[in-house]
Amino acid sequence: TSEQFLDIDARYASAKALALEAAQLGMDFYRKREALTIEHKGDDLQDVVSIADKQIEAFIRERLTQLFPEDGFLGEESGSADLGARCVWVIDPIDGTACFVNGLHNWCVSIGLLIDGEPHLGAIADPNHNELFNGCLGKGAFVNDTPLKVSAATHVGQGVTATGTFHSRGKEHFIPFMEKLLAEGGMFFRNGSGALMTAYVAAGRLLGYYETELKSWDCMAGLVLVKEAGGQVNDFFRNDGLLLGNPYLVACPGVYPQLAEMIGPSLDD
Ligand code: 2AM
Ligand code: CA
Ligand code: CA
Ligand code: CA
Structure with missing residues (x-):
């Protein structure tokens, strides 16, 4: 298939490494969250954002652009570029910002990749619980290298x-x-x-x-x-x-x- 011309392994490795690195950057902000200025998007008091969200997204975006200059990008804080590219990164620098600013440990860095419009691989790093979730089409999904399997429940x-x-x-x-x-x-x-x-x-x-x-x-x-x-x-x-x-x-x-x-x-x- 034409996928063989894309280095999917390099992108998978980069997604994992970048999610972990960005999550550590997030922890640096999180430990000093009292000093963060909280802004509201529009007039919705519940829809919060801080410099942490923006700086982490800028970090991820810069690194991905260096590593894979031909790839497209879509991020919550900085918008999109080259959405017509075969590979499009879709990232959320902090998912769970309301938790982040209130000192609740439920936030993560999320990095996904679409190939030809299909979700193909992803990495989600949760530094408070020391969990890295990652998966790639045809290669399984894992938390800290342990395979993931959905529930067998029927009700x-x-x-x-x-x-x-x-x-x-x-x-x-x-x-x-x-x-x-x-x-x-x-x-x-x-x-x-x-x-x-x-x-x-x-x-x-x-x-x-x-x-x-x-x-x-x-x-x-x-x-x-x-x-x-x-x-x-x-x-x-x-x-x-x-x-x-x-x-x-x-x-x-x-x-x-x-x-x-x-x-x-x-x-x-
Ligand atoms: P966020 O922290 O990146 O903004 C589902 O609840 C998702 O919606 C969350 O992962 C969160 O992502 C976002 N979210 C939660 N509350 C929101 C709000 N009041 N306005 C906009 N987005 C919100
Ligand atoms: Ca948000
Ligand atoms: Ca989100
Ligand atoms: Ca977010």
Whole structure:
């Protein structure tokens, strides 16, 4: 295939190394977070960002541009370049910024790579728990080199399901979902990082994860992990999902249909 002309191994190794390095940079900021100035995006008080997010993204972007000058890039804080390239990096410098600024240990650095429009590899580094999640199409998914496998559960009552929404929108889908989840004996979880919750589905710690609306940089690295760990994912890329975001569902195969049924048609709108 034409993939043989791309050095996928070099990109996979760089994704892992850069995620770890960026996570250490994040820890330097995190230890001194009291000194950070917190800005709000627009007038949403919950949508926070700091210099840490911007500097970590600039670090990753600069390194990727040096290493793979022909590749495209999409990041939460600095936007996009060359989205028509065969390889497009999709990165979130800090996923879980609200946790980060409040001293909650649930944040990570997420680096994903699309090849010809398909999520191909990803690395998610969580320095507070010393966990590196990584995966590559056809090569499996791992946490600290231990293989990941989704849960074998066949009913939401057998474990914990992650879910999330915005305070300002998505409630009309979120609240009915929550009612059904509880009515069927399920239990909910949210830690504020879409990338980590996705990785936890791949690891079998969570049965599934539904978010009323997610951005591509929240989930790009994690989608590969879930697929390689035997899980199911919705069609996140429809209607320009890469740039605009979409409703999002990942789950183990035994529970995915039950969650999709609870969410209803809005999942595939
Ligand atoms: P972030 O920390 O990179 O902004 C799912 O909850 C994802 O949405 C999180 O991974 C988080 O990514 C983002 N998020 C959480 N609360 C948000 C808010 N109020 N506004 C915008 N994005 C938010
Ligand atoms: Ca953000
Ligand atoms: Ca994010
Ligand atoms: Ca972010």
